Amino acid sequence: MKKLQLQRYSAGQRSNHWAVVTCFVLAAVSGFALFHPALFWLTALVGGPQWARILHPYLGIAMFVLFLGLFFAFAGANVWRKEDSQWLGSAGKLISEGNAAQMPPIGKYNGGQKLVFWLFALCLIVLLVTGALFWQAWFAPSVPIWLQRIAVVLHALAAFGLVLTVIVHAYAAIWVKGTVQAMTRGTVSAGWARHHHPLWYRDQVQGRSAKAPSK
Numbered sequence: 527m528k529k530l531q532l533q534r535y536s537a538g539q540r541s542n543h544w545a546v547v548t549c550f551v552l553a554a555v556s557g558f559a560l561f562h563p564a565l566f567w568l569t570a571l572v573g574g575p576q577w578a579r580i581l582h583p584y585l586g587i588a589m590f591v592l593f594l595g596l597f598f599a600f601a602g603a604n605v606w607r608k609e610d611s612q613w614l615g616s617a618g619k620l621i622s623e624g625n626a627a628q629m630p631p632i633g634k635y636n637g638g639q640k641l642v643f644w645l646f647a648l649c650l651i652v653l654l655v656t657g658a659l660f661w662q663a664w665f666a667p668s669v670p671i672w673l674q675r676i677a678v679v680l681h682a683l684a685a686f687g688l689v690l691t692v693i694v695h696a697y698a699a700i701w702v703k704g705t706v707q708a709m710t711r712g713t714v715s716a717g718w719a720r721h722h723h724p725l726w727y728r729d730q731v732q733g734r735s736a737k738a739p740s741k
């Protein structure tokens with residue numbers, strides 16, 4: 527018998543997500559290539575050194591603009607609540623003991639996912655603003671050099687933060703069995719939803735029965 531599946535993401539949201547991921551990978555590869563001579567070989571993956579330098583800022587802008595689509599779609603579900611602080615407080619125990627029953631019941635996203643969401647937004651804003659300040663082709667000539675120097679350091683720190691956050695995000699998605707299919711097929715099993723996001727599950731099931739034709 528086929529397990530009951532619940533819709534978590536539309537096709538548009540999934541395309542938006544994977545377009546952001548594509549830009550992220552290309553911007554990270556070209557960015558690392560420019561960051562340190564030891565990583566210069568990475569330029570070969572984006573068409574050579576000139577292309578790495580030309581494309582990197584545009585890939586960053588594309589990632590930022592595409593992320594806005596995810597941001598406006600999911601910001602509401604990521605608003606911070608006091609249960610999220612409690613959830614984060616017990617997350618260490620969840621990881622070491624795997625005892626999900628002790629965790630406060632959560633809606634569409636848990637405290638860890640919400641933290642990741644806001645870190646994505648923060649890092650991307652810092653990357654966009656600081657990157658513009660030392661973008662030689664456009665704005666850098668009219669920005670004082672001391673400001674460009676600060677911007678370069680903040681840009682590298684935000685990039686480092688974004689890469690770490692993406693690693694945590696992707697690792698958690700793979701670690702929690704049944705999550706990746708939310709972003710590939712758009713659906714999750716009812717068991718997954720009831721176990722990991724009980725309040726969201728309840729809303730989904732109530733919504734379904736409200737929509738079911740009355741006999």
Ligand code: HEM
Nearest residue numbers: 546547550596600635639643646692696699705706708709
């Ligand atoms: C290879 C890397 C990635 C993988 C495997 C991955 C996987 C996933 C999965 C499975 C979900 C659904 C989680 C759920 O519904 O509980 C998700 C949601 C999401 N992902 Fe990713 N993702 C990756 C990279 C990224 C990147 C680079 C960004 C943005 C910078 C991003 C932003 C988001 C956002 C905003 C959501 C919506 C959920 C939320 O608001 O927390 N992802 N991702």
